[in-house]
Amino acid sequence: MKQTYRSRSAFVMAWFWLAFVAFNVYDLINKYTGKASMVALAVLAVLTVIVYVVALRPATVFTEHELVGRNPLRTVRVPWAAIDDVTVSHAISVHHGGGEDGSGDGGVLRLWTPMSSARERAKAQRRGMPSQRRRGRFATEPAVSRAEQAAQEALAGRTHADWVGDQIRERAEGARRRTGEQPVQVRTTWAYDAIAVAAAALALVIAAIVVP
Structure with missing residues (x-):
């Protein structure tokens, strides 16, 4: 069963922003005035990229076999059995072993959500x-x-981030106790969705520059 944790306030505000952008894009297309409209569209696109990578994309996902950390520009998949420790301060830091090259070198995954101020x-x-x-x-x-x-x-003093950190520890300990389950390598990939959104915004910026 998949569980997803993200900043609820940032997520809601991001969707309000997308609704605002959709209305303005419709208005700009209907009342297109050339370069001025293109510049406005480009500005909206750039701001939307920022909102997407900071507020919409970041999430902490629990799956049956691994912890998935979706940060603005990367996605890191850490098998539960590969997690060594979890520390919580402003953000949740997941200490893990097993690098992508199979060397077993450890690393730290800092989750963007949930955070505690x-x-x-x-x-x-x-x-x-x-x-x-x-x-x-x-x-x-x-x-x-x-x-x-x-x-x-x-x-006393415990926040939502502390609670999520406890859930990660419990799942990691349970995975390590299972007979025959060995830690496997951590996988890190680029956030291709964020890159695609940024490329679309860049295309609009270029179009706004070249349109007379």
């Missing part, structure tokens, strides 16, 4: 702490049980 981590820290609200001389909040307090402490 300092503000999000601080908010998670506050959410995990017990409430201390008081009104006058008497507390208005009921006493927190030991189990609830332990859960709050466990969740």
Whole structure:
């Protein structure tokens, strides 16, 4: 079963941008005025490339056999059994062994999504702490049980990126425990979709320059 994690806010804003671009392209084509329209189309195309590679393309994908990191310009496929460790700070870093040449040299895959900002981590820290609200001389909040307090402490400071990092660790450990499953090489490919979008935008830029 495939699971995909990405920045929800960036993804939604990117689709709003695409709707805005579609409306403007339709308007520019209907009211074509020559070079001015071509320049406007080229500007929209360049901005759309940036939005695509930064907001739409990046994703972290779990498949049955591997972790797929879709970054702006590359796609990295790391078999679960090849993952050695996972660290989470601002971004998730996946430490793995097994280079593409089969040498076994390790590397680090930094995932673009999900990320955790300092503000999000601080908010998670506050959410995990017990409430201390008081009104006058008497507390208005009921006493927190030991189990609830332990859960709050466990969740204190944890963000969505931390949770995804835990899922990666669990899958990697499970893969390494399976009998007969050996780490295989990590595969890295260029983001041909991003390259194609950039080439189309470049073609529009050139057309805007040469059109009289």
